[in-house]
Amino acid sequence: MYPEDQTAMQDTAATTARAKSVIAACKGVTKTYQQGSIEVQALRGVDLEIHARDFATLAGPSGSGKTTLLNMIGGLDRPTSGTVIVDGQDLGELSQADLAEMRLRKIGFVFQSYNLIPVLSAAENIEFILRLAGVPAAERHERAYAALKEVGLEGLESRRPSHLSGGQQQRVAVARALVSRPAIVLADEPTANLDTRTAEGLIDLMAELNETRGITFLMGTHDARVIARSRRHLEMTDGRITADEHR
């Protein structure tokens, strides 16, 4: 092999490795909501790359577009223009059904309000997601219990959400977000309803999952405690990313 060829190959390998490490990308993403006769420009052109193993926070004033952006990356809503790519897939090319499938398999969600199903136990809430994802029954139970153990809820598997504390419910939500082994976990104000101690426990848990299992997190938050722990911090102002700080 000629040295030039070798260099070219190494360059290609490096480019591929770099390209691979992008888990989610937004290119020129805009979102305009129509409220009666008024147009609200929630996103005004967002360019962003989230990399594998990022533990990133997204802050900014109320109404700056954080939730809208998380919804775009999570495939919960479609942009007005621009491209969103998650795990190499352009979400704009997917049908509604394929997008739903993508959400189940590739994206984990943690919301402020936990969004657990009240009539199901902690384990059943997780088994339900696995069932939707087509995981065989025999495997579902085991994976749900393992996920709950991982977030420190061993012994509480059969409790319903109403018999769990807020912090415990949010841990169930984290377990549920992780159980399908997603490419990225999106969290929108995950600590907003938690007291300080409980919130800190949740941040510790997410940081540990990021460090030990390499799970990628993007968290919309106002919470200084969460921001202080992140390794990448993004700021949004008026529908645009106005700061992107690695630390």
Ligand SMILES: Nc1ncnc2c1ncn2[C@@H]1O[C@H](COP(=O)(O)OP(=O)(O)OP(=O)(O)O)[C@@H](O)[C@H]1O
């Ligand atoms: N479904 C909707 N219909 C119309 N306007 C919307 C809708 N969702 C959001 N908006 C508007 O889009 C803008 C961005 O909202 P978004 O919820 O993304 O902000 P945010 O940064 O998450 O705010 P907060 O910190 O309060 O959660 C706001 O002006 C909001 O009023």
Ligand SMILES: [Mg+2]
């Ligand atoms: Mg929001």
